Amino acid sequence: MDSVLEGGFADPVLDSQTAFRAIMDALANPGTLRKLPQTALTQGPLPGELASTLLTLSDQDTPVWLSPSLRSEAVSAFTAFHAGAPIVSEPGRAVFALVGSVDELPVLDQFNLGTQEYPDRSTTIVLAVPALSGGPDLIMRGPGIKDHGHFNPVGLPGDFVAQWAANRELFPRGIDLLLVADGQVMGLPRSTRISQGH
Template sequence: MQAITSGFAQGVADSQFCFRHILTAMSEPGTVCQLNKHPGFMPLHAATSQVLLTLCDQDTGIYLSANLANEAELAALTDNLAFHCQAPLVVAEQADFAVVDGQEEVAMSSFKAGTHLLPETNCTLVIQTNGFHHGPLYRLTGPGIEHHKHVQLGYLSPTITEHLIAPKQAFPLGLDLIFCAGEDIIAIPRTTKVELS
């Protein structure tokens, strides 16, 4: 087992803080929310780590893309997630939460989109990106957005960009997306329509 990094300093209070901010991000798509209660488990961004610490437990399967880090770094990350979240690592098709790099080509159809009877069984895709101040400009509309909102999500791979603009599944099916850059997150749930501006 690799060296274990400490989790939240104030376990309950910090996880509640992060949960409120993640909820705000999901209910107000395109809003930047800061998660600043943990420096992150390398090689994950601080925000990515805090999303997993807050939302994952023994009943949520996590998929980690091999493109996130080298084998040794992924082994250390796996040990930390197992210790702090007790969440099992699974293949993409079984994931409740999947962590990928924003510039990698991702087989989006591999992840669970939910069913018409149980749409909440979909996967939440956590995408590490290189910032929210560059890259293409996207126009968001839908629930939680008054009129529209413009966001930048960094430089994303064609497969992620294509899914944003033209998801293969119609609501209520689909993936919920959380973009992470440093300590900041932007959420784009499946209810949001995304267009290139």
């Protein structure tokens, strides 16, 4: 229980503001890396980057979906104590989804894709990947990107480009994606077009 109580930010107000700015800046500038403040402790299977994002974005009004490896008493207790966010069992009911590894990531269209009237009600997925660089080269275009950009995270699904293209076609509906690793976050908003690099 002690780790649940101590596992939040060292300075809750400052750290959550810093993390919020990092996440918003990552989404405004797709493909760029932004540093996240670390929580005091990882929570069982919940890495620090996912814990930081959970503390920053969720509250009692934001249902959270946890991938199977994150569904533990420690993570549930941490979420309840620090965020008060309800945990849901279906991806389609989640405002935020925390995914511990890519092999636990459902197909993107299983999440809440929002509605034409309320596209902002779609799910934001926070996916822990092994690394944010060193993988296959991908090209991105769209708002917040001058001409085009390159990014190469490790561990995305093999059909990620195709899944993302289908997600992009739903705009203004569709999910947003945050990739986290090594204390950093990278944002991929639904407006971003992604293609294979060469």
